[in-house]
Amino acid sequence: MKNVRKNFCTHFLAQLITPCGSRLLSWKDLRFLKRVSNKGSVPAWFNYLFNLIVILNSLSFFILQQFRIPSSHTVASISFIDISRNYWFNPQWAISFNRNTNSFLVGRVITTYPAPRNEALISHWIASSVDDLLSEFTACQGCASAIPRSSTSKTLIKRCPSEGCFSYVLLLSLIRYPTKPRTYIHADTRSVSLSASLGYAKSLLLFHLFAPVRLPPTNELVLRISDIQLPSSVFTLYIDGSFLSPPSRPASSMAYAWTAIDSDGFILESHYNIISSIFPSALRSEVFALLHGLDSLPRNSKITVATDCAQLLSLWSLYVDAPFIFRMLKEFNHLLWSSIRTIMLQKNLDVTLIKVPAHADDPLNNHVDALAKAAHTDSHLSSCPPSELMAPCILQFNSLPVDMNIRKFIRDIFDAKSLLTLAVLPRFNSYSSISDIDWACTKFCLNNNKQFASHRNGRSEFCGFRIKLLLDMLPTLTTLQRQKPHLYNPSWLCPQCNSFPETLDHLWTCPYILPEFSPLQTFKTLLLALQTTYLDHFLSASSLMPLPDSFAAEFMALNCWDCDPPSISCLRLTRGLIPISLTEFLGVYFSSPTIWSILDTPLHDFHFDLYVQIWLCRSIFFHHWELAQGITKKMKSSALGPSSILRPSSNIPLDSSTPSLATASLDSWVSWVSSTIIRGGSWISHLDFWHRLTVQPLLKTSFW
Ligand SMILES: [Zn+2]
Ligand SMILES: [Zn+2]
Structure with a gap:
C-alpha cells in the first residue's frame, strides 16, 4: 500500500505542456526534460491524459481550449547562448525567429560578436521532416536567407565543412536549442539529431519572445471579491485578520478588516467581515484581509499597506513581488496568493507592504484589530462565497477549493x-461490532516506519506475518482446509493437540504442552510482558492530568489483558487491532499522539516474539506433520483443486449468527x-x- 502511494507521483498539468501552454509535450520530450522517469514504456496515465486533453487527430498535440494554461503559469527554462565558450569543442545549437519572413531558423553557433554588434553567426539547418515532434536536421547548402560568402571570415567558414548556408542573427532573438551537452554532426550524412523536438524548441522561443509582454485584460467583466470601490485619494491601507479556534468557541472562525486612509490621515472607509471556513488559520485571515483590501482599490493606485503580520511580508516578497514560482502551489492559501497576483496585474497596482508593531500604540492598527475581532460576533454578516477566488485555475473537491x-x-x-x-x-x-476497534490507531501501528525499516533489513517475512495476522490470512490448517479441501481433509484437527480446529486464535490458545514448547504458556508470558511494558511507559509519560493512584490497577483490569481464556478484545489486540476500550481509557489521561506512539513499538516487538516463539516453531512442526500425511511441496503448489478457482473473498466464512x-x-x-x-x-x-x-x-x- 505504501509502495503504491510512493509511486503515486502526481504532476501538475503545467509541467506536461509546452511553455506557450497550448500543446501537450511528447513523452520523449518529457523524458529529455527529466520531468518523468527515464525508464519503462509510456504509462497508462499519460495515454489517458492524451486522449482526454489533446484535440482529436491533432498531429502537434494541440490541447482543447479548456485545458490551456496561460503562459504566466507554465514551466519554461530558457538558456541563452554562452558567448564565453569555445564553439568548436562545445557546439551550441540555437533557434531564432525571423520577424520579416515569419519563419524559424535552427542552426549551430559559429561565433558571436559582442556589444555593440550583439550578433551571432550561425549556420542554417533544415528539419528533415515537416513533423515538428521530430528533431532531425540536415545542413542547408544555400538558400534565400543566406548571406554572401564573401562577407564572412574565410577561416571561420573553412572550419565548417558540412555546412553551406550562414546568417547573422541578433543575440536578443536567439536562444539555445535544448539538446544534450555534446551533440555532434554526422559528417558523412551532414545531419544532426537534437534531443528536444522542434515543436518544443519553437514553443520555448515564442515564450521568450512574446510571453513577457503582458497584455491588458481584454475582458472588462472582471470577477470581483469586494463590492467596495475606494476613491483614488486612498493613500494607506491598514489590514488585519482575526482567527478564533476551539476551545474558545465550538468551531473555528476567521474574520478580517481594513481601513483606508488618505494622505492627510483621515479615514476614508472601514470594512470588516467573516470568511467562509476553508482551511482555517490565522494566516489565511491575514492574507484574505490583504486580498479584499486590494480588490477595493481603484485602478493604477499607488499605496502603502500596513500590517502587523511579519509572515505576510515575507510571503508577499516571495509570491507577489516576484515572478511566478512553482513553490507557491505547495503553500497553503496559494489560491489567495494567486488571486492577489491577478488583482495586482489587472488593476496595475503599485503596492508597498510595511510592518507595524502588533498590540502597540499605533491607533489605526488597533482600530482594524478591534474591527476584525468584532466581526466574529456580528450576526448580520455573511461571508463571501469561496467560489469568488480569482486564481487562474482552481482545483475543487466536493465543490470546495483545495487551497493547500x-x-x-x-x-x-x-x-x-x-x-x-x-x-x-x-x-x-x-x-x-467492528466499531470496538480504534481504526486510526490500528493503522498507525501497522504503518510505522520501523516496520518498513525492518523490511529493508531482510525481515520481510515478519512484515508479511504482521499483515497476514491482522487480516487473518496466515496459512493455518483451517485456512488450508478451505483453500485445498482435496489435500487437507476438512475433518482434521490441530496437529499439535488434536482437540480443536487450528484457527488463527487457536495458535495462541492451543493447550499442547512440551517441555520446550507450549503455545498458550508462551502467549500468556508475552502478553504479560506487553502489559508491563505499556504500564511502565504510561506511568512515566507526560499526562494531561495527574494520574490517580488507581491508574495501574484500572489499566491492568482492562479486559484486553484477560488471557485465560482469552477475551475477544485480547485476541484482537494480539492481531494488531487496537480495542477502542483501551484507547478510550488512556484517552482520559493522555493525548492521542502520546497514546499512539507508546502503543506502537512494544506491539511491534510483541508481534516479533509471537512470530519467533510461536509461529515459526508451529510452522516447523506443521511441515513435518504435512510430510507425514504425504502432502509435499509440489502437491501444494501444483494442485488446482475445485475450490481454488473461487475468488478469495468468497472463501471467507461469515458469521451467519450475526443478523446484520x-x-x-x-x-x-x-x-x-x-x-x-x-x-x-x-x-x-x-x-x-x-x-x-x-x-x-x-x-x-x-x-x-
Ligand atoms: Zn539556408
Ligand atoms: Zn492445538
Whole structure:
C-alpha cells in the first residue's frame, strides 16, 4: 500500500505542456526534460491524459481550449547562448525567429560578436521532416536567407565543412536549442539529431519572445471579491485578520478588516467581515484581509499597506513581488496568493507592504484589530462565497477549493481511502461490532516506519506475518482446509493437540504442552510482558492530568489483558487491532499522539516474539506433520483443486449468527476529506463515521 502511494507521483498539468501552454509535450520530450522517469514504456496515465486533453487527430498535440494554461503559469527554462565558450569543442545549437519572413531558423553557433554588434553567426539547418515532434536536421547548402560568402571570415567558414548556408542573427532573438551537452554532426550524412523536438524548441522561443509582454485584460467583466470601490485619494491601507479556534468557541472562525486612509490621515472607509471556513488559520485571515483590501482599490493606485503580520511580508516578497514560482502551489492559501497576483496585474497596482508593531500604540492598527475581532460576533454578516477566488485555475473537491499543497492533498485522499478499505474488509465484519476497534490507531501501528525499516533489513517475512495476522490470512490448517479441501481433509484437527480446529486464535490458545514448547504458556508470558511494558511507559509519560493512584490497577483490569481464556478484545489486540476500550481509557489521561506512539513499538516487538516463539516453531512442526500425511511441496503448489478457482473473498466464512452488521459507507472518505478542508487539521481527526453508523446490508466484495 505504501509502495503504491510512493509511486503515486502526481504532476501538475503545467509541467506536461509546452511553455506557450497550448500543446501537450511528447513523452520523449518529457523524458529529455527529466520531468518523468527515464525508464519503462509510456504509462497508462499519460495515454489517458492524451486522449482526454489533446484535440482529436491533432498531429502537434494541440490541447482543447479548456485545458490551456496561460503562459504566466507554465514551466519554461530558457538558456541563452554562452558567448564565453569555445564553439568548436562545445557546439551550441540555437533557434531564432525571423520577424520579416515569419519563419524559424535552427542552426549551430559559429561565433558571436559582442556589444555593440550583439550578433551571432550561425549556420542554417533544415528539419528533415515537416513533423515538428521530430528533431532531425540536415545542413542547408544555400538558400534565400543566406548571406554572401564573401562577407564572412574565410577561416571561420573553412572550419565548417558540412555546412553551406550562414546568417547573422541578433543575440536578443536567439536562444539555445535544448539538446544534450555534446551533440555532434554526422559528417558523412551532414545531419544532426537534437534531443528536444522542434515543436518544443519553437514553443520555448515564442515564450521568450512574446510571453513577457503582458497584455491588458481584454475582458472588462472582471470577477470581483469586494463590492467596495475606494476613491483614488486612498493613500494607506491598514489590514488585519482575526482567527478564533476551539476551545474558545465550538468551531473555528476567521474574520478580517481594513481601513483606508488618505494622505492627510483621515479615514476614508472601514470594512470588516467573516470568511467562509476553508482551511482555517490565522494566516489565511491575514492574507484574505490583504486580498479584499486590494480588490477595493481603484485602478493604477499607488499605496502603502500596513500590517502587523511579519509572515505576510515575507510571503508577499516571495509570491507577489516576484515572478511566478512553482513553490507557491505547495503553500497553503496559494489560491489567495494567486488571486492577489491577478488583482495586482489587472488593476496595475503599485503596492508597498510595511510592518507595524502588533498590540502597540499605533491607533489605526488597533482600530482594524478591534474591527476584525468584532466581526466574529456580528450576526448580520455573511461571508463571501469561496467560489469568488480569482486564481487562474482552481482545483475543487466536493465543490470546495483545495487551497493547500495539491500533492499532499491527493496523498491524504489516498490515505483516507485506504483506511476505509481496511475497515470495510469483509473479514472484519465477522466480528459483530467492528466499531470496538480504534481504526486510526490500528493503522498507525501497522504503518510505522520501523516496520518498513525492518523490511529493508531482510525481515520481510515478519512484515508479511504482521499483515497476514491482522487480516487473518496466515496459512493455518483451517485456512488450508478451505483453500485445498482435496489435500487437507476438512475433518482434521490441530496437529499439535488434536482437540480443536487450528484457527488463527487457536495458535495462541492451543493447550499442547512440551517441555520446550507450549503455545498458550508462551502467549500468556508475552502478553504479560506487553502489559508491563505499556504500564511502565504510561506511568512515566507526560499526562494531561495527574494520574490517580488507581491508574495501574484500572489499566491492568482492562479486559484486553484477560488471557485465560482469552477475551475477544485480547485476541484482537494480539492481531494488531487496537480495542477502542483501551484507547478510550488512556484517552482520559493522555493525548492521542502520546497514546499512539507508546502503543506502537512494544506491539511491534510483541508481534516479533509471537512470530519467533510461536509461529515459526508451529510452522516447523506443521511441515513435518504435512510430510507425514504425504502432502509435499509440489502437491501444494501444483494442485488446482475445485475450490481454488473461487475468488478469495468468497472463501471467507461469515458469521451467519450475526443478523446484520454495521459498516462504514464506502464514500465516507469524501466527508472526511471535506471536513479537513472546512475545519482544518488532519483528515484522521474527522473519522466521525463510527458515531453515525448505519446498519447496511453486508458487503460481500473484497476491496483489498
Ligand atoms: Zn539556408
Ligand atoms: Zn492445538
